[in-house]
Amino acid sequence: MALIESLHVFKPALDRAIGGDDVAVGPARTIERALARALVHYYPLAGRLAFSESGEVCVDCGNAGVWFTEAEASCSLEDVDYLEYPMMVPKDELLPPTPAGEEERELVLLVQVTAFACGGFVVGFRFSHAVADGPGAAQFMAAVGELARGAGGVSVEPVWGRDAIPDPAAAVIGSLPDPAGAKRLEYLAVDISADYINHFKNQYNAEAHAAGGAWCSAFEVLIAKAWRSRTRAAGFEPDTTVNLCFAMNARPLLHASLPRGGAGFYGNCYYIMRVSAPAAKVAGSSVTEVITSDYRTLLVSDWTRLGFAEVDYGWGPPAHVVPLTNLDYIATCILVRPWAHKPGARLITQCVTPDRVAAFHEGLLDLN
Template sequence: MGFAVRRTSRAYVRPSGATPAGSLELSIIDRVVGLRHLVRSLHVFSPRAGGGQSPARVVQEALGKALVDYYPFAGRFVDGAGGPGSARVECTGEGAWFVEAVAGCSLADVNHLDHPLIIPEDDLLPDAAPGVQPLDLPLMMQVTEFTCGGFVVGLISVHTMADGLGAGQFINAVGDYARGLLKPMVSPIWAREAIPSPPKLPPGPPPELKMFQLRHFTVDVSLDSVGKVKSDYFHSTGQRCSTFDVAIAKTWQARTRALRLPDPSSRVKLCFFANTRHLMNSAWPATGKDGVAGAGFYGNCFYPVAVAAASGEVEAADVAGVVGIIREAKARLPVEFARWAVADFKDDPYELSFTYDSLFVSDWTRLGFLEADYGWGTPSHVIPFAYYPFMAVAIIGAPPVPKTGARIMTQCVEDEHLPAFKEEIKSFDK
């Protein structure tokens, strides 16, 4: 059918200018062992007028410039005496792995990579770099050009270096250089020492990871349905809520109903990762055009927000009621983060447990990826792949342009619960 992808060039892209050498210490959050994993995503750019330039060459040159500012991305992770939990970054300047590729079709031929993918994701993501363990290499990138002039950026990064906001900030810096700016619009700061470092508890045995047979399911929910819940919540509480609040409330409720737990007092759990940069005012001066504390920080700066409720309560409530449960947990964030910062806790909140009654949710709509522009406009679509067989996951994203609404991408139930879960989610728009 002509949908083959052929890789034409592979190389390390080094910083285009001089960069500091030596070791950089990571924060206590960066060094959470569970964050030493690969984050994979595809960023789809529709054909636009680009002056006949090759997107791959433009992005490659811009990447070299951005790696001067973000030089740790050109280094390597090295474990300390304590293993991955004591990792650091060696600023070697060896570079990020970069692959050029061409596809034998247009984006229209493959439905602009809307769900379900017609081209396997692994064809559009960079293949392994030689001579280095993937988890020691902070960044890998592939640019695949299509016959129509559109292209896809396949990105693989290690979560240890940056959280979602940090990775989005870096990708926007590459875009700034690609569009001809002389420096990134946001100047990066390392500042890992500003992250609180409470004494860690003695490590217990490694968690037993039970592998589930979780199935993928993706659905789009309309702005009208989301707006109705927002209105219901406002009328009952006098407070506003976000699209993310509504999307995860419906997903959690749909999953809980699908599980059909026999005891309505059984606890079901929800976890998402809240940005805490705004809680670091005493550690970071206000910088940037908006005077935001810590503007430019690209390390991991988040706190796991844990929500738990009786399954019967989640099942019986309307969606606005489930939003209320979630927002109560969000309201506790400043106090819980402050207590963690001074080691006032019994259980380490960053030591997560993965059970079938727990749902983990990630929001990809506010990370900055949808604003990245390499000179061909912003992406029509961003596709994250953050799924693990031991972890029930839902990702909130956006459907491809020009569609509107919220896209809920899940791998969170096994076969026996999938039909009921689909029916519950789809009922949201009825």
């Protein structure tokens, strides 16, 4: 039961949107107080994972609480390049540690706030994916944010409602690589401009309009380009079957089943979709042809819209969010907002070996 880890980087703010008695209080104390208030509404997040007699995962809602760590750094965020990659601060110094005497696999939520000398700060989260998905985690963080800014309560009342989710058919993803023999994949973060995205959207939409088809999204453009670029750079044999897996937000499909139409539901409500094609077909197709593969018709989720980029604890939204991956041998591609909310997107990838990164990067940026 993996703990999803991320760093949320907040620049110093001259004007703070905090009311009440918290005007002179620093970010760590402000967030800690708001966290305690938010957990009254989201009390399962203060529990621990356990197993029922039937072997199902459940939450023991005792009084264990959330592990909160306060830290300070003697440098400014500018000194460490605002945690751009490669990070100049080890991630373990910015993430909350596992408390002594606790089983990591039982933990639900850990939070650390690190204050920097410039007045900026970094919030490090470790969140159990067994309890909440991305939209659910962002909903909770947003609740902490509005309470930190002085709200009297949460604007969205949380809904547990896990029994309303039907058991999905088993997702067919394929076996994971053996860590002992797997190749290390190289990290790469690439900022993609809005002009780049619009170039391919306009090209595809013109063809789709002529054929009476549907238009495409920025998500479809970026994933199609990344899939083709990775397939070409990796040098697979032409008859190798390559797969594309992505999470589909199932909330729009289950709103009739969920309490209050899904408003406030913060549990897992997604399904892993998989598309397969011969490597030769993906590598040899144009980007618009890859977009028109079968996955175009599925309900995909744009993860830039989860809500992490809008969370405000009183110092404004984060300059950027850094998702962290801990498995160097599983190919991943994460789409996030670019630095300081610029137009476009940022692709954080770990999908090719070091000797193939240059080819992947070059293929990703070309406009063909």
